[in-house]
Amino acid sequence: MKHSDFEGRFTAWIDGQLEASDVTSFEQELLERGLDPAVERASARHLGTLLRDHASSPPMSNADFFNHQLRHRIAQEGPSAPAPLERRGWWSLPRLAFSGAFCLLVAGALFQTLIPRGTAADHSPYFAEVIDARPLSDGISANTIYTARDNVTVVWIDGLDYLPATYQLQ
Amino acid sequence: MNTETRSPSNSAPSDPERGPQPDEPDLIVRSQQGETAAFNELVTRYRHRAFSMIYQMVRREDDAWDLTQDGFLKAWKSIRNFRGQAQFYTWLYRILMNVTIDWLRKKQVQSGTEFDDAIGLNNIEPASVTTPRSELAPAVRLADKEIRSRIDAAVQRLTPEHREVIVLREIEGLDYQEIADQVGISIGTVMSRLFYARRKLQTMLRDVYETL
Numbered sequence: 427m428k429h430s431d432f433e434g435r436f437t438a439w440i441d442g443q444l445e446a447s448d449v450t451s452f453e454q455e456l457l458e459r460g461l462d463p464a465v466e467r468a469s470a471r472h473l474g475t476l477l478r479d480h481a482s483s484p485p486m487s488n489a490d491f492f493n494h495q496l497r498h499r500i501a502q503e504g505p506s507a508p509a510p511l512e513r514r515g516w517w518s519l520p521r522l523a524f525s526g527a528f529c530l531l532v533a534g535a536l537f538q539t540l541i542p543r544g545t546a547a548d549h550s551p552y553f554a555e556v557i558d559a560r561p562l563s564d565g566i567s568a569n570t571i572y573t574a575r576d577n578v579t580v581v582w583i584d585g586l587d588y589l590p591a592t593y594q595l596q
Numbered sequence: 597m598n599t600e601t602r603s604p605s606n607s608a609p610s611d612p613e614r615g616p617q618p619d620e621p622d623l624i625v626r627s628q629q630g631e632t633a634a635f636n637e638l639v640t641r642y643r644h645r646a647f648s649m650i651y652q653m654v655r656r657e658d659d660a661w662d663l664t665q666d667g668f669l670k671a672w673k674s675i676r677n678f679r680g681q682a683q684f685y686t687w688l689y690r691i692l693m694n695v696t697i698d699w700l701r702k703k704q705v706q707s708g709t710e711f712d713d714a715i716g717l718n719n720i721e722p723a724s725v726t727t728p729r730s731e732l733a734p735a736v737r738l739a740d741k742e743i744r745s746r747i748d749a750a751v752q753r754l755t756p757e758h759r760e761v762i763v764l765r766e767i768e769g770l771d772y773q774e775i776a777d778q779v780g781i782s783i784g785t786v787m788s789r790l791f792y793a794r795r796k797l798q799t800m801l802r803d804v805y806e807t808l
Contacts, residue, residue, distance in 0.1 A: 433791035434784055440794070443772070472805055473798055474766050480744045481767040483651040483660075486644050492665065493636055493643070499669050500632055 440470045620684055628676045635675065639668050642685060646692050652763040653696050653756070655748040663699055667692035682777070689778055697756040743804055750800040758793035765790055 432455075438444040439452050453463040486492065566585035572578070620641075626634035646667060651660035671691045678687050751759055764775045775786045 431784075431788070434787040437787040437791045437794075469798055469805070470794060473794060473801065476743070476801065476804065477747065477762070477766045477797075480740075480747050481652060483648040484657055486647040486664075487657070487661065489643060492661070493639055496639060496665055496668055496672075497632060497636060499665070500635070500672050503669065503673065 440467065621680070624675070624678060624680075624684060627672070628678070635672055638684070642688060643668070645685070646688070649689070649763070649768075650692060650696050652767055653693075653759050654700065655751060659699075663696050664692070666699075667695040670695055686778055690780060693760060693779070697760070700756045700759075746801060746804050750797055753800065754793055754796060758789055758796070761786055761789040762793045762797070 435444060435448070435452055439449065444452060456463045456466065563585065567583075569582045569584075571580045571582065573580075620638070623634045623638050627638060643664065647660055647664045650663045650667070651657065654660050654663065667688075671688055674691070678684065751762070754762065760779060761775055764770045764778065770778065772783045772786050776783045779786070781789075
């Protein structure tokens, strides 16, 4: 058993728990502190013996009355206190699973209501081409406007001198 | 604190070797469900050990009896908190010791006395003074009662924490790990407390050594 402080090593040494390799150096340290190892050990041993020899406690008197009185006090006190609720974080596993499912549900609902489906791209092959086009000039821009009521998408192209014939809508 | 008159006789059946008893976990569960009879059985099992331990701390029979009552009552109140991580007696022991240490501290405040907490290594007299002199004549030897009285007085000057480790080590014979588990402190703290408690007792009882 390794101990860094003097108190710990002294106690281990007294109780015979100090490692054999450390005993000699520790006893040398005691001598340097002006303590005689043999006397210290004998003194501690005599203290232990003295305490043990005079440690006997009297037998508990009126042991059955002890129980009787305790039962009486328990009856007066009432039932034992309920165990306190365990302190757990809000993010217990069931709640975490519930929260995840709820988030997925909300995300699904938002997707259904806010993201339009059946876009113009489904009907016009030109839509994708216009959107994907990368204009060479910064002055050229393309925008689309979709009107749900008429189910019409207007492609607004600005900055072109002319529209290639192949891109003319039918 | 209990002050009721105790039963004048001790004629009721004494402690049990009552044949097979329900196992302890079952008694604990039933106690947690509010069954006082089950708790009563646990009390019967541990009352003598608890009393003896507390007696070693307070050194007075009446006080030890009352404190054992208070400790068991407190254990009953909180038995639903027992989760079985430690042995039941270890859990019970901590409750009993907390009750005892609180009582010792209150008593200290009320009486205005102070525990002798100022004795360190440098206060120890040269060890030769504490060397027992076996050649002393019997007439000089202290009477057993007087020795016990001196020990009681010395132990009462220890802090409750120092008392506790001395009792567990020197009287109960527990090893460091067992003391640490029981008291709920580290092994290093156990050893440090043991060191100072022993040195204090050696200083206070050195003349007793001389007469033995």
